[in-house]
Amino acid sequence: MTEEQDELIYRNNRELHYSFDPEKGYTRKVDYQYPGNQVIIQQGWDVVESRIRDVSARIKEGKLSPLAFYMEKNQMELPMLSDYTGFMRWRIKRHLKPGVFSRLKPATLTKYASVFDVGVNELLNPPLT
Amino acid sequence: MIELNFEHRQAGHCESGVTSNLLNYHKLSISEPILFGIGAGLFFSYLPFLKMQHAPLTSFRVWPGMVFDRATKALGIKTKIHRFRNPADSMNKLDEVLAQGFPVGLQVGTFHLPFFPPEYRMHYNMHNMVVYGKKDNIYLISDTVIENKVEISYDDLMRVRFAKGTFAPRGRMYYPYLVPSAVDLKPAIIKGMRKTANNMVEVPFPLIGTKGIRFLARQMRKWPQKLGDEKASYYLGQVLRMEEEIGTAGAGFRFIYGAFLDEAGTILKQDWIRELAVEMGEAANHWRKFSYYGSRNCKKRAKPEESYDMLADMLMECADMEEKVFLKLAKIR
Numbered sequence: 001m002t003e004e005q006d007e008l009i010y011r012n013n014r015e016l017h018y019s020f021d022p023e024k025g026y027t028r029k030v031d032y033q034y035p036g037n038q039v040i041i042q043q044g045w046d047v048v049e050s051r052i053r054d055v056s057a058r059i060k061e062g063k064l065s066p067l068a069f070y071m072e073k074n075q076m077e078l079p080m081l082s083d084y085t086g087f088m089r090w091r092i093k094r095h096l097k098p099g100v101f102s103r104l105k106p107a108t109l110t111k112y113a114s115v116f117d118v119g120v121n122e123l124l125n126p127p128l129t
Numbered sequence: 130m131i132e133l134n135f136e137h138r139q140a141g142h143c144e145s146g147v148t149s150n151l152l153n154y155h156k157l158s159i160s161e162p163i164l165f166g167i168g169a170g171l172f173f174s175y176l177p178f179l180k181m182q183h184a185p186l187t188s189f190r191v192w193p194g195m196v197f198d199r200a201t202k203a204l205g206i207k208t209k210i211h212r213f214r215n216p217a218d219s220m221n222k223l224d225e226v227l228a229q230g231f232p233v234g235l236q237v238g239t240f241h242l243p244f245f246p247p248e249y250r251m252h253y254n255m256h257n258m259v260v261y262g263k264k265d266n267i268y269l270i271s272d273t274v275i276e277n278k279v280e281i282s283y284d285d286l287m288r289v290r291f292a293k294g295t296f297a298p299r300g301r302m303y304y305p306y307l308v309p310s311a312v313d314l315k316p317a318i319i320k321g322m323r324k325t326a327n328n329m330v331e332v333p334f335p336l337i338g339t340k341g342i343r344f345l346a347r348q349m350r351k352w353p354q355k356l357g358d359e360k361a362s363y364y365l366g367q368v369l370r371m372e373e374e375i376g377t378a379g380a381g382f383r384f385i386y387g388a389f390l391d392e393a394g395t396i397l398k399q400d401w402i403r404e405l406a407v408e409m410g411e412a413a414n415h416w417r418k419f420s421y422y423g424s425r426n427c428k429k430r431a432k433p434e435e436s437y438d439m440l441a442d443m444l445m446e447c448a449d450m451e452e453k454v455f456l457k458l459a460k461i462r
Contacts, residue, residue, distance in 0.1 A: 009248075010246065010248045012246035012247065012248065013246045013274070013275060013276060014276050015139065015141075015274055016139040016140055016141050016273075017141065017384075018141050018162075018384035018385050018387075018388055019384055020384055020387055020388075020409075020410030020411075020413055020414060021410075022407070022410070022411070025391065025410075026384070026387060026388040026391050026406070026410065028141075030139060030276070033373075036420060036421045036424040036425075037369075037373045037420070037424070038248075039424045039425075039427060039428050040366045040369045040370055040373065040423075040424050040427055041248050041249075041370065041373075042248075043362075043363070043366045043427045043428075044182070044251065044366060044367075044370055045248065047183075047363055047366075074240075075182065075240075075251065075252055076252075079294075080252065080293050080294045083293035083294065083297070084293050
């Protein structure tokens with residue numbers, strides 16, 4: 001098999017890799033992730049980006065609250081966000097409605113903001129894409 | 130301030146690497162592949178009813194914690210394992226154990242792990258690393274994925290220990306405290322081999338082992354029609370991401386397992402096991418080829434003949450190759 005030598009996308013860290021060659025047997029080397037793997041890691045992030053774009057559009061249309069943006073940004077679905085905040089799932093679902101979200105108490109907003117690592121102001125005005 | 134004299138070594142699989150490094154601290158030197166094999170770390174399961182990041186869960190190794198538990202038990206090493214409800218308790222206990230002079234293994238989530246490469250920061254809760262010291266409010270960390278030793282703050286550490294979601298670590302910490310100066314690897318190796326062979330070819334359930342690989346292959350053929358191109362490509366990408374995990378070089382831990390068979394054959398003085406290591410290596414290379422063509426497919430660079438059908442055929446071949454290895458390995462006594 002000849003692998004195309006593509007440009008590396010990520011050069012943040014080198015890892016230990018095992019490999020096998022019928023002549024040389026098992027070997028270990030420390031290197032960047034090989035290009036094929038980098039492609040699929042990037043694919044994962046591309047999907048996250050496209051979900052953020054979709055949800056941004058729906059927030060602009062007034063169909064979803066800013067909470068939806070941060071859920072996608074942090075890749076958190078209802079069950080996980082419920083675990084992090086301690087809020088029941090049905091409550092979070094309600095908070096996805098712009099009307100309900102705009103009337104939330106400061107304490108609730110602060111809780112969301114801390115889970116998403118942003119200020120309350122940023123939570124209310126997400127950087128939509 | 131505590132700083133234990135801990136040697137940081139990178140590894141191909143975080144948990145067996147952590148186990149190897151922890152034992153090394155206690156002057157027991159066992160390689161990562163041997164511990165991976167004794168802990169029966171190799172596995173396959175395809176669980177379409179469980180979703181992870183919007184795609185079916187595929188796993189190429191056993192559940193977190195099992196490698197450490199099985200390997201230390203089989204070698205007669207005394208260990209302590211704790212889980213916690215209360216995050217503050219978990220940090221107090223960690224400080225206490227460090228003060229006693231033991232480096233500690235932790236299961237953590239990677240999403241909020243500050244020293245992790247950004248491209249890896251997904252919600253992945255099966256990562257393992259070692260804490261070997263503390264300076265004021267900063268903990269000293271040896272993470273087998275990262276090239277050098279790193280540090281993490283008290284708050285960040287508490288956060289990653291209590292990551293939420295699938296396989297939430299719940300503050301899990303573990304450490305060996307009584308390690309014999311020499312152990313007999315042979316019975317442990319044989320036990321580990323039988324466990325893995327059993328998992329891979331003998332469990333009468335269609336979603337795990339080589340049966341699971343074939344099940345996935347049959348599903349994969351239908352993905353483009355059933356899901357449409359975009360979703361099919363994402364599902365495929367998810368299989369590949371799990372196969373890669375971190376540092377497996379595209380073969381879902383098959384290379385490490387092959388290296389285990391190679392070393393084990395020498396330790397047991399049984400040449401047929403070293404021959405199996407070669408077969409395993411060929412299977413691993415086939416997995417890697419699957420991963421390579423799969424990633425081309427995800428990148429929409431695939432030629433028509435590199436379709437899902439071809440990938441499914443390759444998976445079937447991987448299953449056949451592994452089945453041969455494990456049917457033979459099952460006969461070890």
